[in-house]
Amino acid sequence: MTNSKYKHIFFDLDRTLWDFNKNSEVSLHQLYRDYQLQTNFGSFLFFKSRYEYHNGKLWNAYYQDRIKKEDLMYRRFYLTLKEAGNDDLDLAKEIAQDFIDISPLQTATFPNTLLILEYLKNKAYQLHIITNGFNEVQGKKLKNSKLAPYFTEIITSEDAGANKPTTQIFEYAFAKTGATANNSIMIGDDLTTDIAGAKKVKMDQVFFNSNKIKHKDKPTFEINDLLEIKQIL
Template identity: 75%
Template sequence: MTEYKYIFFDLDRTLWDFNKNSEASLMQLFRDYQLQASFGSFLFFKSRYTYHNGKLWNAYYQKRISKEELMYRRFYLTLKESGIDDLVLAKEIAQDFIDISPLQTITFPNTHKTLDYLIEKGYILSIITNGFNEVQYRKLKNAKLDTYFTNIITSEDAEANKPHPKIFEYAFDVSGAKADNSIMVGDDLKTDIAGAKKVEMDQIYFNPNKSKHSENPSFEISDLLSITQIL
């Protein structure tokens, strides 16, 4: 069996519960800006935001829009659907979201217990994330995750997004790791798992919902604590 020394973790939807934390942040904005009168329900507001956010992230990954445009346009397009064509308001809400979101601290079950185990065993832990610097660092600190990780590798610093090999190669350079003594833990088959495969690094696919798929990761888990049975 491979002797691993370095463990790279994705952050959103792997350790930090992106869906629950994002919903809490959006709910606060929905209330603060009294959007019920325009959208009728929070669920409708959230569904339209989620739709536009997903499309714009894809455009950002393809370098068709900038980071700044992504941040405000997802709210501008959402508001516009309800008849609010107000760019200034959209940018104000976008900034509030950036401020509020990293304050949320919900992590997946057994996150801290698993990380404690890995540190005790002497593994060197790092983060590889496609998120933005000013948001991801605050998420880690507020959720009390920052002390576990020797390196935080972001797509901004690496100038490449997962699954591009460049971000993984950058992570190896920063950490001193190599593909043959490292393993990637992540929830996304297209970015985390496929990206690690491209650089011939083993992978642990975190699949808490036990979603069906046709990929073949090195390992698959539905509970983070199962990592202790692998490493």
């Protein structure tokens, strides 16, 4: 039975439906091979760990408006290479572009993603994506993973001019979809962006805690498997 309180369901994409970690690792592995980066790093795991370190720091800077998108996209590779003794800006930019081209081609999704989307679609809910990811990759991820047909609107931080957890991106999403905080629910994996952002606009939330991390937050609902959404909606 459809939960009559909700009409609109907003999903995060990365690490909620699209398996970001798995797909990123496949893409990085291809770059590591194609550019023979073992010369600099010795092992893929070392390359991956240093990339993830710099990528994480730069995303935090991006969220705080201390760095532009274009800089983030190449600097994460430039700083990784530079740390290994390869101070080559042109190479970093080439690798960065390849990463943007390769990563959206990966199609790994979390277990039961298609099953739960089919279930919700059949229940006549309006499904939307709300993501901090970049326009040029998020749409391709959805298409290549065969997720796109399930969603009515794709809300990106670029289009909204603001990132989760700001109220602006949620207000933009409401305006674009005709939804309200009262008839919507947010499903995502990140307490600081998805859950905190939804709380700011007084929208109910589902915390997708696939890794069963311990926390002191109090989301409206918490699940470990996407199929558990059936118990809510």
